[in-house]
Amino acid sequence: LAKTTQPISMDSYEGQEVNITCSHNNIATNDYITWYQQFPSQGPRFIIQGYKTKVTNEVASLFIPADRKSSTLSLPRVSLSDTAVYYCLVGLALNQGGKLIFGQGTELSVKP
Amino acid sequence: SQTIHQWPATLVQPVGSPLSLECTVEGTSNPNLYWYRQAAGRGLQLLFYSVGIGQISSEVPQNLSASRPQDRQFILSSKKLLLSDSGFYLCAWSTGAMTNTEAFFGQGTRLTVV
Numbered sequence: 001l002a003k004t005t006q007p008i009s010m011d012s013y014e015g016q017e018v019n020i021t022c023s024h025n026n027i028a029t030n031d032y033i034t035w036y037q038q039f040p041s042q043g044p045r046f047i048i049q050g051y052k053t054k055v056t057n058e059v060a061s062l063f064i065p066a067d068r069k070s071s072t073l074s075l076p077r078v079s080l081s082d083t084a085v086y087y088c089l090v091g092l093a094l095n096q097g098g099k100l101i102f103g104q105g106t107e108l109s110v111k112p
Numbered sequence: 113s114q115t116i117h118q119w120p121a122t123l124v125q126p127v128g129s130p131l132s133l134e135c136t137v138e139g140t141s142n143p144n145l146y147w148y149r150q151a152a153g154r155g156l157q158l159l160f161y162s163v164g165i166g167q168i169s170s171e172v173p174q175n176l177s178a179s180r181p182q183d184r185q186f187i188l189s190s191k192k193l194l195l196s197d198s199g200f201y202l203c204a205w206s207t208g209a210m211t212n213t214e215a216f217f218g219q220g221t222r223l224t225v226v
Contacts (some may be wrong), residue, residue: 032212034214043220044202044219049212049214095207095208098213102156103155104154107154
């Protein structure tokens, strides 16, 4: 399984764009890159998934360079409610034998 | 729509007592089911996963076991709890019908072994 490395913590202010970068140097050909968000005392929630290039949904964007050895989750105009832990995961699709393996995540703190 | 139910929300159990946590999923069939544990701080540890009734894969050797007696029911058990079993237990499900990495988590059970 590909190992992921992401910052332990980040601080931001309301209204700013936040970019969290994840390194996954040994990503395999069939691996997907996925980001989850977790609030205290709740289960993680899926944010976005990508394979290559850029993916955007109503919540975030995911930028993946051509070599796929890293990825960046971009949260536009964060608010206080975006304070949470963000996990970067790399692995096969779940219906192809993949399992969600969570690392330590990045604790994002959004300040007023 | 699909929903996942996990109970109880909190539990305090003495060392050496048994444990049974139940998770049920509604609104889907033949889901993949997972049990995770999150100790103090971050990092979720995958404990068990199941792709069908009676099919359980264990990720780490431990004091726990899992069973899937029905398609949408996943049970986490222990015969004798240890202090180290304390943590936040999360059940999750995913569909086997789509090629994605999205799983849906329950609200979790906070277990304190005393």
